[in-house]
Amino acid sequence: MGILQIAFIVGLAGQSVSAGAQTTPGVPVPIERQLSGVTPREATDLIAKLEDAQRLLRAGKFQSFELLAGSIASYDKTQVSPREAFLQVPFKSVWNVERVRSDNKLAQPYRLAYAPDGLGKLYWDIEVVLDINNNIDRVSMTYRPPAPF
Numbered sequence: 001m002g003i004l005q006i007a008f009i010v011g012l013a014g015q016s017v018s019a020g021a022q023t024t025p026g027v028p029v030p031i032e033r034q035l036s037g038v039t040p041r042e043a044t045d046l047i048a049k050l051e052d053a054q055r056l057l058r059a060g061k062f063q064s065f066e067l068l069a070g071s072i073a074s075y076d077k078t079q080v081s082p083r084e085a086f087l088q089v090p091f092k093s094v095w096n097v098e099r100v101r102s103d104n105k106l107a108q109p110y111r112l113a114y115a116p117d118g119l120g121k122l123y124w125d126i127e128v129v130l131d132i133n134n135n136i137d138r139v140s141m142t143y144r145p146p147a148p149f
Contacts, residue, residue, distance in 0.1 A: 026118020029095040037099030038110070046110055046128065049136055050091045057087060065136040071143035075122070085141055089114055089124060106132045120146055 035043055057063055069082035077085065096113035108130045115123035124141055131137040 026115065026121035028118050029093075029115050033094070034096045035098070036096075037101075038097055042099075043097040046097065046112075046130075047091045047094060049130075050128065050139070053136055053139075054087055054091070057083065063136075066138040066140075068139070069141040069143075072145075075143060077143040082141070085124075085143075086139060089126070089141070094126070095119075100127070107137060115146075122146075 033040075033043060038046070053063055053065070067082045067086055069077075069080070069085040071077040080088075091112075091114075093116075094112045094114045096111075098111045100109040100111050102109050110128045110130070112126040112128060113123055114126065115121060117123075122143060122145055125144055126142075127138075127140040128136065129138040129140075
């Protein structure tokens with residue numbers, strides 16, 4: 001293989017890499033919230049609990065639930081405190097709510113997804129655990145890339 005052929009192949013490979021690096025717009029989130037294992041009423045009630053917790057935190061009221069938030073080390077979201085990340089999420093815009101199966105009779109986990117820039121872009125994967133009294137026990141938020149499909 002000659003030097004010109006190798007240079008041509010390297011040039012083509014470089015073009016395909018740079019084309020993949022260009023930002024593509026996210027797909028708009030579904031207009032209707034996607035539900036799995038929950039009724040629309042349960043999803044609405046869960047979101048209302050989260051919004052109420054945000055309101056109380058902003059008002060300086062003590063909240064006893066665990067709050068965790070993070071991301072891949074190099075993403076800017078790691079520079080934001082878990083509390084600030086939680087307060088920034090507009091829970092009315094959560095597009096997916098699902099009940100997570102659990103053998104624990106004292107806690108019920110749910111998984112929510114919030115995609116601020118549309119589907120196919122970085123999004124908040126949010127796990128909410130309600131205790132036996134149906135109060136928020138833990139909120140764990142991870143800012144991550146979408147699945148590669």
